Amino acid sequence: AQTVTQSQPEMSVQEAETVTLSCTYDTSESDYYLFWYKQPPSRQMILVIRQEAYKQQNATENRFSVNFQKAAKSFSLKISDSQLGDAAMYFCALDMAYKYIFGTGTRLKVLA
């Protein structure tokens, strides 16, 4: 069965520090995509970063980067220089072409 697991219900980080959010997944598909979405208090779902499974290079978007370990089926999100505006729920998602599975989310708190 395909699953996405976010084992950290809540994380805290000091402003300007770095934090890593964990995500593990399980799929028998060889071709898939992984995403991190951010959901601030407004509840809008915002795409943060995406990773194609066939690419070995880890995706980076400004202060956001991923550590994609395909063999270990791990897809963690690193947020550098954390800002107050980064406070939100973060969801890891697995997209296997017609099957879309989201994790249960990690609530990130940013401390001033």
Next chain:
Amino acid sequence: DSGVTQTPKHLITATGQRVTLRCSPRSGDLSVYWYQQSLDQGLQFLIQYYNGEERAKGNILERFSAQQFPDLHSELNLSSLELGDSALYFCASSRDPGQNSYEQYFGPGTRLTVT
């Protein structure tokens, strides 16, 4: 602003009733997806349409149905509503389900409250 619009923003109705949620995808996007997010939960994929045809089905109840019209907007119909159907319903769109276009852009959601 993702470019995906959803109406209404809020909907309050009684058990046993039927409601229709509407979604307009981003300009040029052919795929529409519907998700349900119950309180403090992750998103549950309900159904996907591509250019008017059903493409994928997730955990969608038989009481729920959807369609995508020729102008590519989509409607999600929820009938015989139960208290447990209270949730935030998201619509998302993407260019197509092809190899290079998997980003889904989400609308602001419709909050449904069943009393």
